Structure formats: C-alpha cells, structure tokens
Amino acid sequence: MTKLSWGIVGGGEGSQIGLAHRMCSALDDKFQFSAGAMDINPERGNEYGVRLGLDADRAYGSWQEMLDGEKNRADRLDLVTVATPNATHFEITKAFLENGFHVLCEKPMTMTLEEAKEIVALQEKTGQICAVNYGYSGYPMVRQMRDMVRQGELGSVRSFVAEFSHGFHADAADADNPRVRWRYDPKQAGISAQFADCGIHALHLASFVLGQNPKKVSADFAACLDSRELEDDALVALRMEDGAVGRLWSSSIAIGRMHGLTLQVFGEKGGLRWAQEQPNQLYWNPINQSVQILERGQNGLSQSSLDASRLTIGHAEGAPVAFANIYKSIAKDIDARKAGKPVGAQDIDYPTAFDGMVSMAAIDATVRSSKADSVWTDLNI
Known part of the structure; x- marks a missing residue:
C-alpha cells in the first residue's frame, strides 16, 4: 500500500x-x-x-x-x-x-x-x-449516537444539552500568565474566548449527532474574573434548523471539572447520554424502559461506530484514536479521488469547511446576542 x-x-x-x-x-x-x-x-x-x-x-x-x-x-x-x-x-x-x-x-x-x-x-x-x-466527532460512540438519530431510533429529536467546561483558568493569580492571558485578549483571541475555544466543540458535537445546525441563539456571556475582557463562562440557548431546542454551557472557571465535554439528546422515543471522560459507554434509555449501557465495540452497533474502533471491547480508547478517525476519513476521501x-x-x-463556517456564524451570533442582553439572534449563514 x-x-x-x-x-x-x-x-x-x-x-x-x-x-x-x-x-x-x-x-x-x-x-x-x-x-x-x-x-x-x-x-x-x-x-x-x-x-x-x-x-x-x-x-x-x-x-x-x-x-x-x-x-x-x-x-x-x-x-x-x-x-x-x-x-x-x-x-x-x-x-x-x-x-x-x-x-x-x-x-x-x-x-x-x-x-x-x-x-x-x-x-x-x-x-x-x-x-x-x-x-x-471521531469517537466511536459519538458516531453510534449519530447513527441512532439517523435511523429514527429516537424518533424526532426534541431537545439536547451540551457542555464543555473545565476549571483550569479559575485562578486569579494566573492573570498575567501569558499561556492563559492571551485567550481573553481580543487582540489575540478575537471576539470570543471560552465559547470560541471550547463551546464550539460542544456545538459541533451536537450538530454532528443531530444532523441539524443552529438557526438562532440567545447567549449570556460573563467574564467572572475582573481582569478579563472576554468571557470565561458562556450559557447559550439554541433553536436548531429542524425544530430541536438546545442548551449549551461552556466554562473555564468551573473548578472540579476536568474535561467536561458531554452531550445528552432527547427524542420522542428515548434519550441518549455520552461523556468524553467515559467515552466507551453510551447510555440509551428507550421510553418507558430501563436504561441500557452500550459498550464500544460490542455486537450490534452501527458499522461506522465499529469502523471507528481499534481495540477489542473493554479496552480503553481515547482522544488520539478519535482524532485519528478524522485522518482515516480524510485518507479514504483522498484515495477515492485518486x-x-x-x-x-x-x-x-x-x-x-462548512462546519467551520457554522461555528464562526455561531460565535458571531452569540457575541451579538450577549451584547444585546441575550436577545434571540439569527445566525448569518
């Protein structure tokens, strides 16, 4: 080869x-x-x-x-x-x-x-x-979530909750630390800090799983440390293209949170819950039934989820393998073109690139919304 x-x-x-x-x-x-x-x-x-x-x-x-x-x-x-x-x-x-x-x-x-x-x-x-x-989006169980939504197992998606919060910028003593300070300086970071850094990861994850992009947002940004010009905590309500409603929280001052990327999706037939710190498990709760724990690599998962798994069931897979799935997918595309x-x-x-543009449109809209006292604001796509 x-x-x-x-x-x-x-x-x-x-x-x-x-x-x-x-x-x-x-x-x-x-x-x-x-x-x-x-x-x-x-x-x-x-x-x-x-x-x-x-x-x-x-x-x-x-x-x-x-x-x-x-x-x-x-x-x-x-x-x-x-x-x-x-x-x-x-x-x-x-x-x-x-x-x-x-x-x-x-x-x-x-x-x-x-x-x-x-x-x-x-x-x-x-x-x-x-x-x-x-x-x-390269995690096997994230792709399993997407495929379950695509296949209609949840029915129509009604709502979702996404989070990406940590506490590593909570110490006011880091105000002059150059590795932290630049993230909250509009001259270096642009118009948004925490939402542009972590929040758009959570938003893309939700859009990837739902197959819907945000249509309008209502945002509340806060700089909880007085030394910062840009937000270190962001709360965003979303209305998606096909009617789902979403709630997204992203923070860098949430002491005790390590790498809190999570997604919950609620449909008319059931709900799903996934956390990046426990990526091998996906919690599936069909309506009026008990919660089921789906394990990465087990029989019966979608083909794209199984294709994204490298190790046998029960072994830990993490971020490098998930990120490698992006390269794997790009290589498949390049090989086909050749x-x-x-x-x-x-x-x-x-x-x-379209996903990247949606993220920038979301950043633009959330900043405008937050400055206007959280008024509902359309994305300019």
Missing part, C-alpha cells in the same frame, strides 16, 4: 497539538510524514523537523517556504495540516487551497465569519478537501 504524503505547519517542539497530529496521522499507516514548517523560528523549525526524520530540504523555515517548495514537486503533499495560532489559520489555509492542496485546519478555522465564508467559497471553487479538526471514484456528501465523515 502506498502511503499518502502529509505535512504540517506549526506544531513545533513542545507543542501538544503537534505531537497529537503526528501520532494521529500515523495510526492507520495511511499517511507518511514528509514535510513541515514547524516553528516561527526558521532555524529551530528546520532542526526539529530533521530530528523527527524529515529530509533537510523538506524541513522548512516558514509556511511560505513550504508552499513554494512543495507546490511543484512530483511527490508533493497530499494533505497539509494547519496547526498554528488561531489568527494565522485563514491566510495559510487559503494559500494552500489556492495551490491545489487538501487541508486539515485546526479550529477555529478563521477569526471572522467573513473569512470563513471566503474559505467555503474557495473550497467549493477548487474542489479541494478543507477539513476542520473537530476531533471529538482512483477517480465519485465522493458524495454521504461519504464524507469528517468535519468540513
């Missing part, structure tokens, strides 16, 4: 997200790490890339140098991952798409809704893949 050629912009030495992408891209032997521009310092980036096994001429000093070096190669990259600071995502993603590369961009895809719309239009024009790393096989919307099992 010939591996696809993969490169990354960003994710230098000491970067948690860089290590995650290198592990996840390699998990299924679909991609070969071939090129990188991994540090804002050219010499440091070149040295680190070579140390990771890159050829010296493909360990680039900048993303511009990487683009110039790769676009005319016979063995050019099949996929470029953009894992740089948020404010640079748009420029880099746009440049690689314009030059015929498939792109996987870290979230948020852009800093503004206008930029997001431009990326979607460019992706549609070029026909290239533009994926966004909402990696939690073979001249048609790829329909039903075949795309990874978050797309």
Whole structure:
C-alpha cells in the first residue's frame, strides 16, 4: 500500500497539538510524514523537523517556504495540516487551497465569519478537501449516537444539552500568565474566548449527532474574573434548523471539572447520554424502559461506530484514536479521488469547511446576542 504524503505547519517542539497530529496521522499507516514548517523560528523549525526524520530540504523555515517548495514537486503533499495560532489559520489555509492542496485546519478555522465564508467559497471553487479538526466527532460512540438519530431510533429529536467546561483558568493569580492571558485578549483571541475555544466543540458535537445546525441563539456571556475582557463562562440557548431546542454551557472557571465535554439528546422515543471522560459507554434509555449501557465495540452497533474502533471491547480508547478517525476519513476521501471514484456528501465523515463556517456564524451570533442582553439572534449563514 502506498502511503499518502502529509505535512504540517506549526506544531513545533513542545507543542501538544503537534505531537497529537503526528501520532494521529500515523495510526492507520495511511499517511507518511514528509514535510513541515514547524516553528516561527526558521532555524529551530528546520532542526526539529530533521530530528523527527524529515529530509533537510523538506524541513522548512516558514509556511511560505513550504508552499513554494512543495507546490511543484512530483511527490508533493497530499494533505497539509494547519496547526498554528488561531489568527494565522485563514491566510495559510487559503494559500494552500489556492495551490491545489487538501487541508486539515485546526479550529477555529478563521477569526471572522467573513473569512470563513471566503474559505467555503474557495473550497467549493477548487474542489479541494478543507477539513476542520473537530476531533471529538471521531469517537466511536459519538458516531453510534449519530447513527441512532439517523435511523429514527429516537424518533424526532426534541431537545439536547451540551457542555464543555473545565476549571483550569479559575485562578486569579494566573492573570498575567501569558499561556492563559492571551485567550481573553481580543487582540489575540478575537471576539470570543471560552465559547470560541471550547463551546464550539460542544456545538459541533451536537450538530454532528443531530444532523441539524443552529438557526438562532440567545447567549449570556460573563467574564467572572475582573481582569478579563472576554468571557470565561458562556450559557447559550439554541433553536436548531429542524425544530430541536438546545442548551449549551461552556466554562473555564468551573473548578472540579476536568474535561467536561458531554452531550445528552432527547427524542420522542428515548434519550441518549455520552461523556468524553467515559467515552466507551453510551447510555440509551428507550421510553418507558430501563436504561441500557452500550459498550464500544460490542455486537450490534452501527458499522461506522465499529469502523471507528481499534481495540477489542473493554479496552480503553481515547482522544488520539478519535482524532485519528478524522485522518482515516480524510485518507479514504483522498484515495477515492485518486482512483477517480465519485465522493458524495454521504461519504464524507469528517468535519468540513462548512462546519467551520457554522461555528464562526455561531460565535458571531452569540457575541451579538450577549451584547444585546441575550436577545434571540439569527445566525448569518
């Protein structure tokens, strides 16, 4: 089997997200790490890339140098991952798409809704893949939830509750910690902090499972630490396209919460409950029956859930394997395109640029709503 050629912009030495992408891209032997521009310092980036096994001429000093070096190669990259600071995502993603590369961009895809719309239009024009790393949608039991909703096991979905809250920014003593401070600085983070960082993960998870995007929102943002300009706690009510109502809470000052990503979905025939910290179990409660615990990998689950599982039932699988499912799905799409096989919307099992645009529209709408005393606000999609 010939591996696809993969490169990354960003994710230098000491970067948690860089290590995650290198592990996840390699998990299924679909991609070969071939090129990188991994540090804002050219010499440091070149040295680190070579140390990771890159050829010296493909360990680039900048993303511009990487683009110039790769676009005319016979063995050019099949996929470029953009894992740089948020404010640079748009420029880099746009440049690689314009030059015929498939792109996987870290979230948020852009800093503004206008930029997001431009990326979607460019992706549609070029026909290239533009994926966004909402990696939690790669969990097997999340895909099981989606398939149960699709198959009508819940009947019409009436409501959902999504959360993504932690307490790691609750200490006022961290006010001047640069690793924390930038997240609440509009000059670096944009118009939203906690909702744009974590809340959109919970929102995408709900949209992925329900097959519905938000239509309008009512938001209450709060900066609970006086030193912050942007919110560290967000409460959002949502009305979805097909009528479901939702409640979403995201916070970075919830002391005692570790990585509190959860989703509950309530339909006319039953309810589902999943938590990222216990990802192997999905709680299914058919109406007027006892709760059932569905285990990852067990017989009878949907095919997409089983395809997303790597280890036998009872063994722990976590975030790296879920994120690797995004790479696995992208590789399947690229292979089909190389073979001249048609790829329909039903075949795309990874978050797309359109999903990234919906997130930016949600950020834009929730900020406008919060500033207007939580008035119901339409998404501008």
